[in-house]
Amino acid sequence: xxxxxxxTITAAAAALRGGEIxxxxxTEAVLRRAAVTEAQLxxxxxxxxxxxRRAASDADAxxxxxxxxxxxxGIPLALKDNLCTRGMETTAGSxxxxxxxxxxxxxxxxxxxDGGAVILGKANLDEFAMGSSTENSxxxxxxxxxxxxxxxxxxxxxxxxAVAAGSALGAYGSDTGGSIRQPxxxxxxxxxxxxxxxxxxxxLIAFASSLxxxxxxxxxxxxxxxxxxxxxxxxxxDATSYRGEVPDISGSLTAGVKxxxxxxxxxxxxxxxxxxxxxxxxxxxxxxxxxxxEVVEVSMPATExxxxxxxxxxxxxxxxxxxxxxxxxxxxxxxxxxVEEMMAATRAEGFGPEVIRRVLLxxxxxxxxxxxxxxxxAQKVRTLVRDDFRRAYEQVDxxxxxxxxxxxxxIGAKAADPIAMYYxxxxxxxxxxxxxxxxxxxxxxxxxxxxxxxxLMAPALGEEPLFRxxxxxxxLVGFDARPALATSEVTGP
Amino acid sequence: MTxxxxxxxxxxxxxxxxASKMFCGCPVSFGAEPNSTCCPVCLALPGALPVPNExxxxxxxxxxxxxxxxxxxxxLFHRKNYFYPDLPKNYQISQYDVPLCVAGRLALDxxxxxxxxxxxxxxxxxxxxxxxxxxxxxxxxxxEYSLLDFNRAGVPLVEIVSEPDLRSAEQARAYGAELQLLVxxxxxxDARLEEGSMRFDANISVRPVGQDAYGTRTEVKNMNSLRxxxxxxxxxxxxxxxxxxxxxxxxLETRHWDEEAGNTSGMRSKEESxxxxxxxxPDLLPLQIDDAWRQRVQASLPELPAQQRAxxxxxxxxxxxxxxxxGSPELGVLFDGAVDAGADLRMVGNWLTVDVxxxxxxxxxxxxxxxxxxxxxxxxxxxxxxxxxxxxxxKDVLDRVIAGEGSPSEVAKAQDLIQISDxxxxxxxxxxxxxxxGEALERMREGDMKPxxxxxxxxxxxxxxKADPRLVxxxxxxxxxx
Numbered sequence: 001x002x003x004x005x006x007x008t009i010t011a012a013a014a015a016l017r018g019g020e021i022x023x024x025x026x027t028e029a030v031l032r033r034a035a036v037t038e039a040q041l042x043x044x045x046x047x048x049x050x051x052x053r054r055a056a057s058d059a060d061a062x063x064x065x066x067x068x069x070x071x072x073x074g075i076p077l078a079l080k081d082n083l084c085t086r087g088m089e090t091t092a093g094s095x096x097x098x099x100x101x102x103x104x105x106x107x108x109x110x111x112x113x114d115g116g117a118v119i120l121g122k123a124n125l126d127e128f129a130m131g132s133s134t135e136n137s138x139x140x141x142x143x144x145x146x147x148x149x150x151x152x153x154x155x156x157x158x159x160x161x162a163v164a165a166g167s168a169l170g171a172y173g174s175d176t177g178g179s180i181r182q183p184x185x186x187x188x189x190x191x192x193x194x195x196x197x198x199x200x201x202x203x204l205i206a207f208a209s210s211l212x213x214x215x216x217x218x219x220x221x222x223x224x225x226x227x228x229x230x231x232x233x234x235x236x237x238d239a240t241s242y243r244g245e246v247p248d249i250s251g252s253l254t255a256g257v258k259x260x261x262x263x264x265x266x267x268x269x270x271x272x273x274x275x276x277x278x279x280x281x282x283x284x285x286x287x288x289x290x291x292x293x294e295v296v297e298v299s300m301p302a303t304e305x306x307x308x309x310x311x312x313x314x315x316x317x318x319x320x321x322x323x324x325x326x327x328x329x330x331x332x333x334x335x336x337x338x339v340e341e342m343m344a345a346t347r348a349e350g351f352g353p354e355v356i357r358r359v360l361l362x363x364x365x366x367x368x369x370x371x372x373x374x375x376x377x378a379q380k381v382r383t384l385v386r387d388d389f390r391r392a393y394e395q396v397d398x399x400x401x402x403x404x405x406x407x408x409x410x411i412g413a414k415a416a417d418p419i420a421m422y423y424x425x426x427x428x429x430x431x432x433x434x435x436x437x438x439x440x441x442x443x444x445x446x447x448x449x450x451x452x453x454x455x456l457m458a459p460a461l462g463e464e465p466l467f468r469x470x471x472x473x474x475x476l477v478g479f480d481a482r483p484a485l486a487t488s489e490v491t492g493p
Numbered sequence: 494m495t496x497x498x499x500x501x502x503x504x505x506x507x508x509x510x511x512a513s514k515m516f517c518g519c520p521v522s523f524g525a526e527p528n529s530t531c532c533p534v535c536l537a538l539p540g541a542l543p544v545p546n547e548x549x550x551x552x553x554x555x556x557x558x559x560x561x562x563x564x565x566x567x568x569l570f571h572r573k574n575y576f577y578p579d580l581p582k583n584y585q586i587s588q589y590d591v592p593l594c595v596a597g598r599l600a601l602d603x604x605x606x607x608x609x610x611x612x613x614x615x616x617x618x619x620x621x622x623x624x625x626x627x628x629x630x631x632x633x634x635x636x637e638y639s640l641l642d643f644n645r646a647g648v649p650l651v652e653i654v655s656e657p658d659l660r661s662a663e664q665a666r667a668y669g670a671e672l673q674l675l676v677x678x679x680x681x682x683d684a685r686l687e688e689g690s691m692r693f694d695a696n697i698s699v700r701p702v703g704q705d706a707y708g709t710r711t712e713v714k715n716m717n718s719l720r721x722x723x724x725x726x727x728x729x730x731x732x733x734x735x736x737x738x739x740x741x742x743x744x745l746e747t748r749h750w751d752e753e754a755g756n757t758s759g760m761r762s763k764e765e766s767x768x769x770x771x772x773x774x775p776d777l778l779p780l781q782i783d784d785a786w787r788q789r790v791q792a793s794l795p796e797l798p799a800q801q802r803a804x805x806x807x808x809x810x811x812x813x814x815x816x817x818x819x820g821s822p823e824l825g826v827l828f829d830g831a832v833d834a835g836a837d838l839r840m841v842g843n844w845l846t847v848d849v850x851x852x853x854x855x856x857x858x859x860x861x862x863x864x865x866x867x868x869x870x871x872x873x874x875x876x877x878x879x880x881x882x883x884x885x886x887x888k889d890v891l892d893r894v895i896a897g898e899g900s901p902s903e904v905a906k907a908q909d910l911i912q913i914s915d916x917x918x919x920x921x922x923x924x925x926x927x928x929x930x931g932e933a934l935e936r937m938r939e940g941d942m943k944p945x946x947x948x949x950x951x952x953x954x955x956x957x958x959k960a961d962p963r964l965v966x967x968x969x970x971x972x973x974x975x
Binding site: 090187239311316330366371 | 572639778
């Protein structure tokens with residue numbers, strides 16, 4: 001029999017409703033898995049066993065009483081630790097928030113609790129979501145369940161590792177430049193960034209407000225659709241949240257790709273891409289073509305500058321967003337003789353080197369005399385990137401590229417070279433500049449047995465074609481490999 | 494000796510008295526328990542986001558429209574970045590290059606001289622919390638410790654920036670006073686300087702008369718009354734002129750007005766702290782103000798203070814009375830109501846601007862909290878005009894009506910102040926007085942009218958003040974054959 005920890009959300013939801021399993025049994029299976037995998041992975045910063053068991057038994061009581069709050073009722077899920085949870089420590093992976101317990105729930109957490117989901121705990125991340133390997137966490141790195149010597153990607157590395165390893169059935173992360181899609185790719189799971197505004201950001205600890213978006217990490221495209229539908233929609237607490245109808249996603253997952261036009265982004269698919277990654281992408285495209293899609297190449301020249309623009313805009317916004325961490329009201333306080341000294345000492349002590357680097361970069365980019373050359377110029381590039389996407393979508397329905405130029409890299413390999421680390425997001429970050437939805441779907445393994453992700457991109461509110469192509473890839477490729485670590489068996493030393 | 498001219502521009506902050514704060518649902522309340530009206534948003538807890546308050550936008554549009562500004566169609570919020578413990582996010586959501594209202598003006602009457610002040614812009618921002626620095630004269634540096642109250646953090650704040658069109662301390666005061674009246678007439682704020690719901694910062698420079706280029710300015714803060722605005726500006730003008738005359742240079746800086754010492758002192762150099770690294774607020778969408786909204790705002794404006802004064806002038810109210818009536822929306826409403834009900838303009842104007850104002854000051858009460866209404870004034874006016882009440886008695890009745898003792902006729906009856914207009918009754922009193930003052934009557938008969946006043950007084954005393962003094966005087970003259 002399948003270990004319940006390895007069930008998809010869809011299968012688990014059916015089993016819960018069919019009376020084949022209880023939420024308590026499901027949750028216990030996942031906690032058992034976590035008890036085994038956490039020693040190696042460190043996917044979680046907080047594992048709330050008590051709260052999870054209580055939520056599971058509440059869900060069972062609801063099922064018993066015939067109350068169905070939605071498809072996530074009774075499903076054990078993880079949350080990236082930059083999503084505020086009332087009464088549960090939320091650190092954003094930073095020492096400056098050590099011990100911080102929010103007095104309120106993020107909007108998505110409220111929706112999940114209302115929907116009867118079981119919140120397992122808080123997943124590790126690069127500090128304030130700044131990084132591509134989860135090595136920047138103040139609480140230690142997370143490891144990749146496919147090979148513990150490699151990184152799980154980042155910044156939602158804990159969430160991706162947990163879902164891949166079976167210590168959660170699904171997880172919610174945040175994606176500012178690829179922080180859902182890139183770790184999903186490196187961990188062999190599905191990761192999806194919705195259209196900017198589709199999911200409320202209220203209660204997401206901001207990194208870069210105009211780029212941040214919450215989305216699901218899951219084992220299947222169907223699960224991602226279920227998770228997205230459960231939390232999407234207008235929120236009065238987020239002025240940038242989308243007021244219109246949420247696109248219909250689940251309804252057309254089986255519609256196929258016949259007649260759809262897919263565009264391979266030339267600038268994201270050639271130079272700098274690992275040959276095995278590129279080969280897996282082309283093989284997937286061949287299959288899609290055989291299934292009736294038309295595949296063309298599309299040029300998006302501005303994407304060449306997207307990385308530079310991103311690393312000005314995101315740091316600029318973060319320099320203001322992180323200003324509130326000053327030791328005055330909450331979190332770490334390092335004493336000083338004056339208030340300025342206290343604030344400076346608190347921030348110097350509380351922030352890690354990557355956060356300090358980005359705050360300084362952003363402060364510089366916004367400074368008088370430099371604004372036009374840096375931040376102002378980056379905003380112009382952002383417009384050009386959007387124009388490129390607009391032109392591309394005049395020709396095609398969905399754009400594709402690899403999610404990450406490489407598969408998982410060894411722990412420490414890029415830690416000393418920020419630029420090499422930034423380059424991990426080269427395929428994913430243009431999408432955030434445009435505010436569009438995107439998804440990474442696993443399509444194979446490289447020679448080292450590490451997963452390869454395939455990125456899909458669609459225009460704003462194009463979730464429906466995005467998921468349709470994603471689901472078709474899943475059927476065509478039939479990726480069903482599981483990491484060796486995804487087991488509850490305690491193996492010998 | 495060079496003649497100098499002062500150049501003054503004023504930045505005014507007005508707290509809007511909306512039900513809730515600018516970017517969250519917390520109530521705007523004054524005097525609440527410290528830190529009792531706060532939430533994740535106005536405390537800048539991690540993850541919290543701002544949502545703009547439409548009522549506050551409406552308030553600023555009303556101010557902009559009243560200042561004859563252009564109300565823009567699309568406006569942007571920016572972040573103004575600086576670290577200060579009472580600024581929870583360490584940035585203030587404000588407006589930078591695309592404010593909601595631009596290019597307006599405000600006309601002033603400064604001792605009969607008409608002065609029009611340009612309004613550069615009116616923009617929306619949020620207030621900070623309040624710091625209380627304990628020890629070392631209440632300033633942050635050297636304080637033993639500081640207490641923070643975030644109740645005020647996030648209260649909607651409107652900044653009104655004038656052009657540097659003012660030339661004297663008197664004009665600065667007149668500008669402040671007129672702006673205060675205007676804001677109050679719109680009902681968007683009580684605009685109390687002493688409580689900080691209206692605050693002025695004055696930018697002041699001096700230059701030799703005839704020179705076009707501006708001198709280096711200083712920004713003077715901490716004036717908490719119109720009087721201190723005038724004093725601070727006058728002091729700073731004199732200080733700069735003396736400094737320049739002595740061969741010194743004015744430096745660009747912020748200066749703190751000390752009300753007790755009556756002087757200004759340097760706070761910090763502007764050059765060091767001016768880089769606010771403004772950038773567009775990514776958590777908020779651009780504000781769209783459509784035509785319909787702008788027209789609704791224009792149409793909803795009440796009579797503005799200057800319009801009210803012009804109307805009073807047209808009615809024949811003397812200018813000084815008009816200024817006092819226009820100075821308080823409550824007085825204006827009572828005046829208009831009483832006059833509409835048929836009261837005499839001058840009588841009611843005089844009562845309101847002299848006697849009522851004196852009563853309120855003496856008893857330290859607000860007009861709203863008294864029993865006085867427009868029909869009381871109309872009734873009182875009719876009683877005096879009809880001869881039922883003397884002008885002197887009317888003032889006594891008015892005081893008691895304000896104090897809540899009843900309507901004018903009730904009070905007059907209760908106090909037995911209804912005037913005796915019955916000639917026969919007065920004649921009896923006159924004869925009684927003359928019988929005791931034969932000598933005075935003789936003198937009057939001989940043409941010496943000096944005792945008349947004394948005799949009138951005696952008759953008034955004999956009638957308990959209720960006789961109509963004009964009738965008494967007439968009767969006495971007749972008896973003396975004069």
